[in-house]
Amino acid sequence: MKTWIDGRVVGVAEAAVNVTDHGLLYGDGVFEGMRVAAGRVFRIERHLARLEVGARALGIALPRSPAELRAIVEETARAHGEREAYVRLVVTRGVGPLGVDPTTCERPGLFCIVGSIRLFSEEQRQRGLDLITSSHRRPNADALDMRVKSLNYLGSALAKLEARQRGADDALLLNARGHVSEATVANVFALRGDVLATPPATDGCLEGINRAAVMDIARSIGLTVVERSLGRLDLFAADEAFLTGTGAGVIAMRSLDGRTIGGGERGPVTARLTAMHRRLAESEGVEIIPPGGDQA
Known part of the structure; x- marks a missing residue:
């Protein structure tokens, strides 16, 4: 399993999210779950378009362009290296003081996880x-x-x-x-x-x-x-x-x-x-x- 965070791809044990991130504290953020099938990310453009609409609805400005987000997904999937995998691209409100007020967060958080998922046998x-x-x-x-x-x-x-x-x-x-x-x-x-x-x-x-x-x-x-x-x-x-x-x-x-x-x-x-x-x-x-x- 690999994670893109803070501009680099690392193992999940090396990835850390600030405990005052409002995504963790209040569920304030959006994500997309994508599938890597036969070495291809299925309908990545549609996933990124839905992510953008969801972020806009929550009043979160995406911290990267669609092209940059796509590159992050693909870089992380390549690092994971398996032709069958699950991708989770997450955008949070960001780090801020305790309290639900979204305006206290200066910039959104972003990370991408690629690993295996098996919902059903x-x-x-x-x-x-x-x-x-x-x-x-x-x-x-x-x-x-x-x-x-x-x-x-x-x-x-x-x-x-x-x-x-x-x-x-x-x-x-x-x-x-x-x-x-x-x-x-x-x-x-x-x-x-x-x-x-x-x-x-x-x-x-x-x-x-x-x-x-x-x-x-x-x-x-x-x-x-x-x-x-x-x-x-x-x-x-x-x-x-x-x-x-x-x-x-x-x-x-x-x-x-x-x-x-x-x-x-x-x-x-x-x-x-x-x-x-x-x-x-x-x-x-x-x-x-x-x-x-x-x-x-």
Whole structure:
């Protein structure tokens, strides 16, 4: 695992963040999680564009240009040296005195981590995930807009804890109106017939980069893709359901709250979308780590 911080790439044990950084103290900052697949960073431009919008929404001026941020990501990924990896690019409000006031921080903080991430095992990927509906709700957009990928993931962490304590793989989060928002760190899709539905961002989900990629792939194979509000009933009625995300990739849901979804296993459309999404990630973008370049 490697980290870019203060202008150089070091091992994580050498990287240090000031304890008065408001990103640590108050969750005041934004980040992007990106995937290195077959030596390529998947859709880095879209990730950086979303980071810029999130920073602007929080009133944080990015400390580097998009070209410089891209170079930092690629430099850190090369130093890590593995063709399959996870990237986390983080921008914080910066170091400041105790107190929530953002105006006391003189300049934003910036660091990039590249390492391995394994949200789910290969067995889980083959059989599909068992989810529970979390008791934690996604806030309304006027309280906290989930389209901003902020450092505040407490709701997701508590929902994941609840799922694990109840013997499930992950949790489904609803919004205040009872509509499906997303899983803990992934978008949700439900397939019924040839219609593939996913919640709109206004229902409390992140506008996922992989979500958009899968929507495009689904259209290319003749599915009708719609963004509309979903309830738990829509998942129970689905022929297939799955999650998408940078860490999750495309992974099937086999049950929710002990009730089987579809055939209770990864369905043929989910399997096809999984394979096509992987091929897209392996072919799109500039190859920054050539074959045989793994250091691990």
